[in-house]
Amino acid sequence: MTTTNTEIVTVLIGAGAIAREHITALQSMPNVTLAAICDLSPTRARAISERYEIAKSYTDYLEMLDDIPADWAHITTPPSSHYGISAQCLEKGLNVLCEKPIVPSREEFSELREIAEKNQVFLLENQNLRFHSSVRKISRLIETGELGEIVDVQVHLAQNLEGSGSPYLDKHVPHFGLGLPGGVIGDFLPHMAYLATMFAGAPSSVRTIWKNVNADSPLPYHEFRAQIQCQTAPATVAFSCSAQPAGFWLRVFGTKLFVEANLFEPPRLQVRKHRTQPAPLPSLLNGLSEAVSVSASTLASVWRKLGGRSQYDGLAELIDACYRSQQKGQPQPVSLNDIAENINLVKAFTDPELMQ
Amino acid sequence: MRVFVTGAGGFLGRATVQKLLDDGHEVIAMVRSHAGSPAWPPSVEVVQADLRVPSQYEAALSEADAVVHVAAAVDGDEDQQFNSTVLATEKFLDALACSSVRRVVHISTIAIYDWHNTKGEMNEDSPLSENVYELGPYSIAKMWQERIVKEKAESHNWHLTILRPGFVWGSERPNLAGMGRTMGPIHLMFGPFTRLPLTYVENCAHCIAKALPREPMAPEVFNVFDSDSVRVWQYCRAYFRAQSRRQLLVPVPYYVGLLTAHLAGLTSRILFGPTGRLPSLLVARRYESQFKPIRYSTRKLREVLSWTPPVSFKSALAKAFDVKVGR
Numbered sequence: 001m002t003t004t005n006t007e008i009v010t011v012l013i014g015a016g017a018i019a020r021e022h023i024t025a026l027q028s029m030p031n032v033t034l035a036a037i038c039d040l041s042p043t044r045a046r047a048i049s050e051r052y053e054i055a056k057s058y059t060d061y062l063e064m065l066d067d068i069p070a071d072w073a074h075i076t077t078p079p080s081s082h083y084g085i086s087a088q089c090l091e092k093g094l095n096v097l098c099e100k101p102i103v104p105s106r107e108e109f110s111e112l113r114e115i116a117e118k119n120q121v122f123l124l125e126n127q128n129l130r131f132h133s134s135v136r137k138i139s140r141l142i143e144t145g146e147l148g149e150i151v152d153v154q155v156h157l158a159q160n161l162e163g164s165g166s167p168y169l170d171k172h173v174p175h176f177g178l179g180l181p182g183g184v185i186g187d188f189l190p191h192m193a194y195l196a197t198m199f200a201g202a203p204s205s206v207r208t209i210w211k212n213v214n215a216d217s218p219l220p221y222h223e224f225r226a227q228i229q230c231q232t233a234p235a236t237v238a239f240s241c242s243a244q245p246a247g248f249w250l251r252v253f254g255t256k257l258f259v260e261a262n263l264f265e266p267p268r269l270q271v272r273k274h275r276t277q278p279a280p281l282p283s284l285l286n287g288l289s290e291a292v293s294v295s296a297s298t299l300a301s302v303w304r305k306l307g308g309r310s311q312y313d314g315l316a317e318l319i320d321a322c323y324r325s326q327q328k329g330q331p332q333p334v335s336l337n338d339i340a341e342n343i344n345l346v347k348a349f350t351d352p353e354l355m356q
Numbered sequence: 357m358r359v360f361v362t363g364a365g366g367f368l369g370r371a372t373v374q375k376l377l378d379d380g381h382e383v384i385a386m387v388r389s390h391a392g393s394p395a396w397p398p399s400v401e402v403v404q405a406d407l408r409v410p411s412q413y414e415a416a417l418s419e420a421d422a423v424v425h426v427a428a429a430v431d432g433d434e435d436q437q438f439n440s441t442v443l444a445t446e447k448f449l450d451a452l453a454c455s456s457v458r459r460v461v462h463i464s465t466i467a468i469y470d471w472h473n474t475k476g477e478m479n480e481d482s483p484l485s486e487n488v489y490e491l492g493p494y495s496i497a498k499m500w501q502e503r504i505v506k507e508k509a510e511s512h513n514w515h516l517t518i519l520r521p522g523f524v525w526g527s528e529r530p531n532l533a534g535m536g537r538t539m540g541p542i543h544l545m546f547g548p549f550t551r552l553p554l555t556y557v558e559n560c561a562h563c564i565a566k567a568l569p570r571e572p573m574a575p576e577v578f579n580v581f582d583s584d585s586v587r588v589w590q591y592c593r594a595y596f597r598a599q600s601r602r603q604l605l606v607p608v609p610y611y612v613g614l615l616t617a618h619l620a621g622l623t624s625r626i627l628f629g630p631t632g633r634l635p636s637l638l639v640a641r642r643y644e645s646q647f648k649p650i651r652y653s654t655r656k657l658r659e660v661l662s663w664t665p666p667v668s669f670k671s672a673l674a675k676a677f678d679v680k681v682g683r
Contacts, residue, residue, distance in 0.1 A: 016435065017435040020435065028631075041443055041446060042446075043442055043443065043446045043500065043504055044438070044442070044443060047438065047442070047500055051489055051496075165431070165432060165436070167436075170406075172388070172405070172406030172408065172409050172412070173406060173408050173409065305633065306624065306627075306628065306632060306633060306634070307627070307628040307631060307632055307633075308628060308631035308632050308633040309631070
């Protein structure tokens with residue numbers, strides 16, 4: 001981590017599961033002080049504060065913002081509260097990094113954007129997978145020309161949302177994801193949308209399939225597919241509740257290479273080259289190369305886990321890029337236009353007419 | 357007495373409801389789901405509710421004279437267990453504070469003690485862990501749960517009894533962490549002669565019922581063990597016989613395991629610094645909390661509560677495993 005030489009003071013609003021990822025990332029950074037945390041539950045605020053040795057805890061974020069002269073606010077509350085909290089933080093002159101989905105509508109985002117621009121502060125949605133180690137490796141293969149021209153992009157997320165103890169099935173306290181367009185799948189769509197467009201280019205048209213495979217389930221949908229016509233190449237985005245094992249697959253097909261990453265298992269990346277040797281050498285060489293690559297990346301993945309590094313890859317790098325850019329007066333690492341376009345694409349995925 | 361029991365559909369909750377009924381109490385049994393609840397007699401008022409949603413149970417709570425708070429999560433990651441155990445209790449305590457109930461029996465655990473600094477014998481005066489975060493999700497959640505129960509009880513002058521059971525076991529939950537670890541055909545017993553802090557589920561429920569009529573002016577604590585006479589090898593032998601499993605029981609001296617854990621911890625710190633993570637068996641503090649060879653005192657249970665377990669280990673084995681064991 002490089003960050004900056006100037007001390008940066010951060011506060012965190014919302015102390016649930018994802019907040020732990022932000023705290024771990026922030027505490028690994030030099031010159032960054034996580035000064036306070038806020039949660040509606042006084043016990044959770046106290047517990048997280050004690051657990052991670054954060055100096056102060058609050059149950060009222062406005063009181064916290066008045067008490068702490070912070071540079072940044074990280075918002076890790078459920079999506080329905082993002083707009084109001086973000087607006088307050090931006091109005092008070094804080095830079096904001098908000099969990100995805102930042103807001104459900106283009107109109108709300110335009111309003112937040114206006115406040116951020118008026119106060120000359122950053123406004124970002126957590127798009128950490130842009131900074132995921134495997135995604136950055138793929139980007140480098142593209143930049144160096146090794147991958148050739150991109151001809152196809154596939155983003156496929158397989159996760160059983162209905163397994164034993166699933167929080168999405170809680171009938172007493174419904175999960176916030178159930179209130180999103182597309183249900184719980186909607187919580188994953190922002191990541192899937194920007195991964196597709198960062199390699200395939202700006203979208204021009206979208207076709208979707210949504211399916212409910214279990215009428216007794218509280219989940220409105222279990223399967224989602226989208227075909228996107230993009231500026232550079234076509235892209236396919238898929239979410240499956242049924243496909244197992246769980247994985248978050250990003251596949252980029254180029255004219256010289258095919259790369260595949262499981263984003264749940266960083267730094268796993270498989271590369272298959274176009275080879276010109278006579279058959280069956282290409283198949284043999286690619287097979288051997290893949291075997292070595294899979295073995296090495298599996299060991300690296302275990303090593304990473306033993307080292308206590310989170311599987312939630314890319315968040316520390318995103319925060320670092322945000323803080324550095326803000327301190328140096330550079331543009332934010334994920335532009336407001338990119339965030340707005342991502343909201344538009346997610347909106348297109350969940351267009352009620354297409355969903356029917 | 358009209359007793360509101362949380363977690364009544366769970367392993368210990370069901371036995372507690374049955375014992376309270378046997379003792380002539382009226383019971384309001386709160387369950388998260390009707391699925392799996394036993395066929396209680398009609399006199400039991402069953403409330404299907406979630407502790408996090410007080411509106412679902414406030415009316416029933418207002419009719420109670422006492423509360424036995426059993427509900428807690430026993431699996432899940434740190435965040436899941438904290439939500440299910442602590443945040444649910446936080447909401448429940450707020451609702452309880454609005455009711456007329458003043459008698460509370462809270463079921464905690466010995467997992468919150470400082471096992472490293474407990475020498476020789478564990479009793480109610482043993483120190484609590486000052487860094488429970490080393491001990492894992494269950495200990496963290498139960499420590500915070502007990503802490504907020506105690507704080508609320510003190511601020512509202514409730515008559516609070518905290519019971520800290522050891523390994524609660526029975527036919528539905530015969531597998532105990534203190535038994536060791538099974539790896540294929542081999543079962544490793546860490547410290548085969550170590551005494552187990554066992555409490556058979558019916559005995560634990562009996563102890564809860566025994567504590568209920570008390571009205572302590574200040575919070576009181578009892579550890580709940582039937583005795584500490586059963587050794588790891590005895591329980592393992594009975595368990596695997598009952599399971600009809602051919603398992604090779606391999607004894608591992610306690611200090612060999614502890615040394616291995618310390619070496620693993622040292623290696624992890626050298627390679628990764630303070631962020632390194634290891635399986636729980638290789639974390640020295642967690643290893644100690646499961647296998648440390650100490651004695652478990654039942655003195656306070658006998659002298660203050662006048663309680664002795666009604667079901668012997670032999671009888672419990674026969675009931676739980678439907679076999680004659682313990683020879």
